[in-house]
Amino acid sequence: MTGANPEQVLVIGGGLAALAAAISARRAGARVTMLEAAPRELRGGNTRHSRNLRIAHDGPTARIPGIYREEEYLADLAKASDGRNDAHLSQRFVHASTDLPDWLAAQGVVFQTRGIPYSRKTAFFLGGGTAAVNALYATAERVGVRILYDAQADGVDLETGAAGPFRPRATVLACGGAQAAMQAASPRLINRGTPYALGEILRAALAQGAQAVGDADAAHLVAVDARSPSADGGIVTRVDGMEYGMAVDARGARFTDETAVTGPTRYATWGRLIAALPEQRATLVLDADGIDRAPLSVFPPLEAPTLADLAARIGADAATLEASAREAGRVTRPPFFAFPIRPGITFTCQGLRVDETARVIRGDGSPCANIFAAGMIMAPNILGTGYVAGGGMTVGAVFGRIAGEEAACHALA
Ligand SMILES: Cc1cc2nc3c(=O)[nH]c(=O)nc-3n(C[C@H](O)[C@H](O)[C@H](O)COP(=O)(O)OP(=O)(O)OC[C@H]3O[C@@H](n4cnc5c(N)ncnc54)[C@H](O)[C@@H]3O)c2cc1C
Numbered sequence: 001m002t003g004a005n006p007e008q009v010l011v012i013g014g015g016l017a018a019l020a021a022a023i024s025a026r027r028a029g030a031r032v033t034m035l036e037a038a039p040r041e042l043r044g045g046n047t048r049h050s051r052n053l054r055i056a057h058d059g060p061t062a063r064i065p066g067i068y069r070e071e072e073y074l075a076d077l078a079k080a081s082d083g084r085n086d087a088h089l090s091q092r093f094v095h096a097s098t099d100l101p102d103w104l105a106a107q108g109v110v111f112q113t114r115g116i117p118y119s120r121k122t123a124f125f126l127g128g129g130t131a132a133v134n135a136l137y138a139t140a141e142r143v144g145v146r147i148l149y150d151a152q153a154d155g156v157d158l159e160t161g162a163a164g165p166f167r168p169r170a171t172v173l174a175c176g177g178a179q180a181a182m183q184a185a186s187p188r189l190i191n192r193g194t195p196y197a198l199g200e201i202l203r204a205a206l207a208q209g210a211q212a213v214g215d216a217d218a219a220h221l222v223a224v225d226a227r228s229p230s231a232d233g234g235i236v237t238r239v240d241g242m243e244y245g246m247a248v249d250a251r252g253a254r255f256t257d258e259t260a261v262t263g264p265t266r267y268a269t270w271g272r273l274i275a276a277l278p279e280q281r282a283t284l285v286l287d288a289d290g291i292d293r294a295p296l297s298v299f300p301p302l303e304a305p306t307l308a309d310l311a312a313r314i315g316a317d318a319a320t321l322e323a324s325a326r327e328a329g330r331v332t333r334p335p336f337f338a339f340p341i342r343p344g345i346t347f348t349c350q351g352l353r354v355d356e357t358a359r360v361i362r363g364d365g366s367p368c369a370n371i372f373a374a375g376m377i378m379a380p381n382i383l384g385t386g387y388v389a390g391g392g393m394t395v396g397a398v399f400g401r402i403a404g405e406e407a408a409c410h411a412l413a
Contacts, residue, residue, distance in 0.1 A: 007033035007146065008411035009404070010166050012153045012201055013174035014038060015045030015194075016129075016393055017375025019136040020400025021172040021407065022145045023107055028408035032145045033166065037152035037175070037196040042232075044133035045176045046193035046347065046376070046392075049234040051129065052122040053397065054390030055097050063101050063111040066120025070094045073121075077391070081384025086213075089381050092356050096398045104397060108135035122390035129393075154200055158208040158360070161370045170370040170407035173360070174400060175201050177347040177376040180231060182219055188280040190224050192344040195231035202352065202377055210368075211353040211361045214380025220387050221271030224344030225299045226281060238267060239341050241294025245286035246328040247341070250279040252316030254324045264389055275343040283314050284339040285321070287331045301337035310336045347392065349385040351378045358403035372407050374399035 009025040011018045014036025022034045036043050055063075056070045073094045077085050101111060101123050110126040125132040140147060153163045153175070161171035178199025183191035191197075206212055228237035242258040247270070249255050255277065261269050274282045286294055291301065304310035307325055311318040325331040352360050352373045359367035360378075375396040382395050 007031050007166065008169045009172065009407045010035070010161065010163060010168035010170075011172045011174055011404070012156065012163060013045065013176060013375065014043050015047035015174070015176055015375060015396060016132070016136070017176075017396035017400040018172070018174035019133070019140055020397045021174050021372070021374050021404035022140050023136065023143060024401045024404025025172070025408040026140070026143045026145050028405050028412070030408035030411045033168070034140065034145055034147045035151040035153050035163075036147065036149050038149065038194065040149045042194070042196070043137065043149065044130065045196065046179075047129045047396065048133050049129055049193055050125070050393050051235070052119065052124045052390045053100065053393035054122050054388060055100055055394065056094050057098060061101070062113050063123045064120065065118060068121045070098070073097070076388050077382060080386035080388045081382075082386060084384035086381045089354070089356060093382050093395065093398050096402070097394050100394065100397050103401065104132070107139045110135065152196070155204040156201055156371070158205060158210060158368055158371055169411035170372065172403045172407050173201050173205065173352070173371065173373040173377050174375045174403065175377060178202060178350070179219070179345045179348055182345055182348050183230060187230075188342060189221070189275070190228050190233065190237075190342050190344040191231040192222070192224060192233055192235075192237065192346050193231070199348070202350065205352055205360060209363045211363050213351050213353045213378070214349040215385050216350040218349035218385040220268060220346040220349065221275050221343040222267040222346060223270035223274055223282070223341045225297065226340035226342040227299050228342075228344065233344070236298040237344065239284055239297065239339050240267070241286070241290070242270065242284055244290040244293040245284060245331050246324055247282050247284055248316065248321060248324050249277050249282055250316065252311055252318075252321035252324055254328060255282070258328070268387065271343045274341055280343060282341045283316070284341060285310065285325070285331055286337045288333040288335055290330060291337045297339060299339065301339055303335055303337050305335050307331070307336055310338055314338050314340065347376050347379075349380055351376070351380040354378045354381055354399070357406045358399050359406070370407070370410050372403035374403040
């Protein structure tokens with residue numbers, strides 16, 4: 001890392017929030033340096049793994065069908081966060097989502113307009129988050145953002161904005177969540193996203209008196225295949241289709257009615273249920289019919305001719321597994337199949353309180369003069385400890401834009 005260039009705005013991070021901030025600050029006239037902890041080939045944080053973002057709109061467009069009004073978006077946020085979101089900030093956020101597809105398109109992001117699942121609430125990136133990340137990096141380079149890779153910031157001074165050798169006039173904290181730190185502390189969990197989400201900047205800011213929002217112990221979890229890598233497995237490791245068979249705990253006992261866990265929130269519900277089991281692991285068991293009905297999986301299933309044999313393969317008790325199959329009534333025709341499951345962390349749910357200029361707020365309620373935050377590091381202001389699909393990307397882009405513009409404004413004043 002070098003501090004040779006006297007940047008006016010320093011952006012810490014390399015995902016959507018950082019890119020939106022860096023591009024906005026640069027377009028507003030500031031000299032910008034962006035620090036991405038990851039090497040170039042792994043740049044883009046969790047954004048790389050994402051697919052869609054949630055947008056309010058009053059009518060169908062080429063990018064999103066149907067109607068999703070601001071009031072409905074706000075109601076969804078209030079429900080998902082159990083009313084613990086910042087209502088004023090959420091209002092500003094939802095309104096700002098409306099012109100996000102146009103803004104992102106102007107920065108080179110391409111949206112998918114055909115062959116996508118119907119979703120009146122979200123717009124999909126063509127080529128997924130990786131394509132969006134690549135397009136935004138290309139734009140950032142083109143407009144003159146200085147991008148440093150392998151450039152992990154290990155702290156930030158909340159009074160000055162200084163970070164390591166850098167002495168900017170304003171600093172944007174856009175370095176995501178702390179999934180990797182949570183996974184390291186709880187190795188039974190799998191980090192679905194970037195291993196560079198260590199949370200050191202969040203901890204440094206909190207240690208200097210920044211106000212926390214959300215909950216340090218909470219995370220968005222989904223059921224993932226236990227054979228997934230400990231980080232960066234992305235979306236394909238998700239396990240689905242429990243309603244076509246049965247989910248059992250380490251002994252082989254069912255722990256919920258699989259058919260009652262439905263809808264788009266089922267992934268998070270399963271993640272939570274499995275994390276609450278004593279061993280934090282489960283197995284999806286399917287029979288010869290269930291395996292054809294369940295969605296395709298990236299990992300092959302374990303297979304056995306009888307339930308007793310399958311029990312031996314997954315380390316469960318044979319009699320318990322057979323009793324579970326009788327009870328469920330959906331696991332009857334051999335051969336039998338198993339997918340081992342662990343909870344996978346999508347993101348953590350503690351962040352920094354910000355105001356509507358994206359300035360970080362101290363414990364006494366006063367805003368930091370030149371420290372801004374965007375993306376997952378402040379998302380609990382909007383999401384609480386809950387989630388709405390596509391909300392993470394929108395928080396990153398909306399507050400990235402705000403933070404970048406405000407940081408530039410402060411730096412150039
Ligand atoms: C598998 C998966 C699928 C997802 N799908 C969706 C989806 O479809 N829609 C949606 O809205 N959300 C989705 N999410 C959540 C979404 O990815 C996040 O909400 C979003 O990426 C947050 O953006 P961000 O810029 O704040 O953080 P990130 O995209 O995680 O970026 C953080 C960046 O900061 C860098 N960094 C971290 N620490 C430092 C440091 N100390 N110094 C310098 N750089 C640092 C990292 O290397 C990384 O580049 C998904 C997440 C996962 C894991």
